[in-house]
Amino acid sequence: MNDTTQTLTEQSCEACSWDAPHATEAEIEQWHAQIPEWRIVERDGIMQLERSYKFRNFRQALAFTNSVGEIAEEAGHHPALLTEWGKVTVTWWSHEMKGLHKNDFILAARTDEVAS
């Protein structure tokens, strides 16, 4: 199946490289529509995907943090994670290419699966 029919979570990540193509505006619009709870932010000129999740306490926040860490390790693509009492903020972007790549949308979708 090509990527227009597969959902983001069904697709696999590509290896990160400095010269990988940045997601185009059209791609960002197409993929962001599948994960509308995520906000697109720009920090130091780098576009990023970010979402905060609420939990009942720190232990649950920590467990979620570790689960996201597992999917990151499995994919070889890693987020920034801010773990607080009752809240985790997850930020995805492609470090080497300093921007958004399809990998970031795939892993944001997988992050939502871990949270559910």
Ligand SMILES: C[C@H](O)[C@H](O)[C@H]1CNC2=NC(N)=NC(=O)C2=N1
């Ligand atoms: C050597 C290692 O595979 C690379 O540094 C990977 C690790 N995880 C990564 N994660 C993210 N988000 N972006 C990268 O460019 C990246 N590169």
